Amino acid sequence: MSTEPASFSNASAPRYQQLTDTLIHEIRSGQYPVGSLLPPEPRLIERFGVSRHTVREAVRRLAEMGLVARRQGVGTVVRARDRDTRYLASLSSLEELMQYTQQTRLKRLGERWVEADEALAALLRCKPGQRWLEFDTCRYPASGSEPFVHMVVYVHAAYESIRHHLDEGSVWFYGLIEKHYGEAIVEVQQETCAIAMSAHSARLLGVKPRSPGLQVVRYYLGRDDRMLSVSVNVYPAERFKVATRWRLERHESPAAEPSAPPPPGD
Structure with a gap:
């Protein structure tokens, strides 16, 4: 049994996109039926020779398409074979x-x-x-x-x-x-x-x-x-x-007083 990482067909795309496309194909082909679990993160890292960040970004994109859902304590569940029509x-x-x-x-x-x-x-x-x-x-x-x-x-x-x-x-x-x-x-x-x-x-x-x-x-x-x-x-x-994702950068002084909560609606 070969231990070489699996290769991608769309080699010119970013790695996370390559992995996303491969997993979409495998879900559509029935390799991962609706209701089943995707392989855990360490197994995907080993199989494709990619980083943890790449795997997480690919799974995030699959979730946004409506193909999978991440459930705490369970894993990543396949929800559909085809992406949301939007x-x-x-x-x-x-x-x-x-x-x-x-x-x-x-x-x-x-x-x-x-x-x-x-x-x-x-x-x-x-x-x-x-x-x-x-x-x-x-x-x-x-x-x-x-x-x-x-x-x-x-x-x-x-x-x-x-x-x-x-x-x-x-x-x-x-x-x-x-x-x-x-x-x-x-x-x-x-x-x-x-x-x-x-x-x-x-x-x-x-x-x-x-x-x-x-x-x-x-x-x-x-x-x-x-x-x-x-x-x-x-x-x-x-x-x-x-x-759209926004990340808040906080630069707090050790002696700073706790800030008041924002007004409603902010």
Whole structure:
């Protein structure tokens, strides 16, 4: 019997993603039936030759997908063979937002030049009359056939040649701007609001017009706060969820008095 660690098929992905994908495949194939337990942490570490952190991150992602549940004193129980139909993005840093693209694929529906009127200028934070290249797109899970987001992307006119490099796949607009223009995304600002789905978005996403949706606008800024691109992402309410983790850093003096509890609602 070989003692060599098992190998992964998707060697270019981060180790935690490789392990996640492998365990998803094994759950779907029936190797771990619903109601059974995943192997304990030490066994997964030994089998795949990965760190404890990698195993815990992979199991955390499986839990977020609804495939497993961690039960104290029992172990990690398999809950389902297929992930929740909603697309889940777990974002705790700009780097995780960038990795998001590797889990999805892009389909380009059309493009056109637009001149910002007052309403569009307010959205894009630019002066009225400024020209932008607008891309109409949808994104899909890497292995799925149902789009989870209708995405309209506005690219500053200075970077319009990326249109010639925009192949379908896991490509992202900011990556093309960085690659072909030497820019660097240094900050992403995000605004989220509830909306009633427009007829166009509803048709593309297969839902009823004016049904509940979530709009996420992301502003991609380069050096000197230069606006490089803006994406307007529209998600059906039942098909997307964002999980964000915040870690509180406490720096307390040994002589400090205990702090008062925060007011209700904070």
